Amino acid sequence: MPADQDTMPADQDTIPAERDAMPADQDTIPAERDAMPADQDTIPAEREQHTVVGDARWVSETLHRHWGPAWSECAPLPLSGPDGAPPLSHTAGLWRVSHRGVAHLFKVQLTAEAQRGPAFPPVKQRVLDHCAAHGIPVASAVPTAHGTVHVSRGGHDCEVLPLLPGTATAHPTPAQAAAAVRTGLALRAALDAVPAPLAADLAPIPLPALVAEEDWRAALDEARTRLLPAAHRRTDHWGRAAVRALTALLAAEPLLARYDEALATPPERRAVVHGDLHHHHFLLGDEGPRPPHVTGVLDFDNLHVGDRLLDLAWLAELAGRADEGPSGQGASVAALRTEAIRFGLLADHQLPLLMPVLIARSVPIVVDIAKDILERELLSPAWLGYFELLDTGRRLRVHRLLTG
Incomplete structure (x- = not known):
């Protein structure tokens, strides 16, 4: 099944579409920088065995280590729509996370076939910046503590995005x-x-x-x-x-x-x-x-x-x-x-x-x-x-x- 079905729920309601512009040098991050060093992307075996890829604990640990301690102060919540239903997605885990009281989205690709490789996230970000410059309201990635637009943990690509306001509807007027x-x-x-x-x-x-x-x-x-x-x-x-x-x-x-x-x-x-x-x-x-x-x-x-x-x-x-x-x-x-x-x-x-x-x-x-x-x-x-x-x-x- 394709990644095109990693859809977002309808309750994105907190952050305006504007974002702080990313420095130009972050638009062309070398692939080797767009992942944490191996020693920073491992945890002791006794802890890893109790952590399920993509669950709340795994998400908190990833946020703490790659975006900073302030990102893991509140427990992640599974993303849901206004009716409480989960988003229409089977290849990604989508979590509502908080940073200093402001809601964001944490997204992790759960299936190997959905991964696009380390070259893709920086290129995607450059396209998003281009679209934003043309007046398109897009959600651009929140940089990690070390300045990249994503991390790969155990082969699973992760990113943090602002939650934009508004709702989606299958039956628009x-x-x-x-x-x-x-x-x-x-x-x-x-x-x-x-x-x-x-x-x-x-x-x-x-x-x-x-x-x-x-x-x-x-x-x-x-x-x-x-x-x-x-x-x-x-x-x-x-x-x-x-x-x-x-x-x-x-x-x-x-x-x-x-x-x-x-x-x-x-x-x-x-x-x-x-x-x-x-x-x-x-x-x-x-x-x-x-x-x-x-x-x-x-x-x-x-x-x-x-x-x-x-x-x-x-x-x-x-x-x-x-x-x-x-x-x-x-x-x-x-x-x-x-x-x-x-x-x-x-x-x-x-x-x-x-x-x-x-x-x-x-x-x-x-x-x-x-x-x-x-x-x-x-x-x-x-x-x-x-x-x-x-x-x-x-x-x-x-x-x-x-x-x-």
Whole structure:
């Protein structure tokens, strides 16, 4: 499963988006400095055996040793949304921590396949600084006591971020959807303007391969021949959820086949790509008479150089979530189409490609979740959230709105 699903909860409510600027020399930290010396990243065996990677004690110890004693004065709390539910994440541990009474986020990558390597965090920070300079509200890493933007403890990458104000919603009003789309298009413009040397530093850093079968054609074949029959044989709610998700995937096969050649062709324009601009990653403020506005764009862990249409496809999908029925969704998608073309971010001939790009990326993920349910018996409550996030039926409806 991909790191794009390390989503943040909706209750980020304490720190303004502004941050103290990081000194320029911290934007280009050599990789060898971006980790603590080995003797500082070990603890006695008798203590280590009682510490579970990513639990509260482990988080406190990491904060104390790498960010300083003041960071471990209050016990970390698992991050949760307003309803008390944990964030939609299976590759990262997310903790609410406090520093001198101010709330922050501690994030640790728990799975080896989600690690991007020591070169990635400093490059990501430089992209974040670039976006902030273009007016995008982003959460930039809090430097460690020794000046780096992350540490790796036992092979697990850790960072501390400010908690930005605002909430995320899966069912935005048309005004909220419009605010998220405007900020998303501004972010896309900022990423198009990333300096060439910075893009060149990011380009060699690969995205982690988090599923065994990444080809959408082979994944659909598995869905048709093996997984959907197995889902139909299962009579519980897991089987029913898998049937719905796999049936929707197979309904998209004609669309993917129609654009197969275009999907296999290198993109017209490679650029720095956020890669994960779904609704969980836009925090919205709606205070008093001020209209809805974005207070934070989250989770740049899927940052890479690739097809910029992916970001625009995510924004179209977000516009299609406007919670006022088909007419509201149609108006939101039409507004995105108009604005993206007006600002030169999208061409008319690219509109039919947006949903195929997004669906093709999601097919292997949905199929891998179905394997977890039907073959591996890994029944995580998060899988239902991912099925909703990656709903192919919604994307087919958005495709019709984009091209009708």
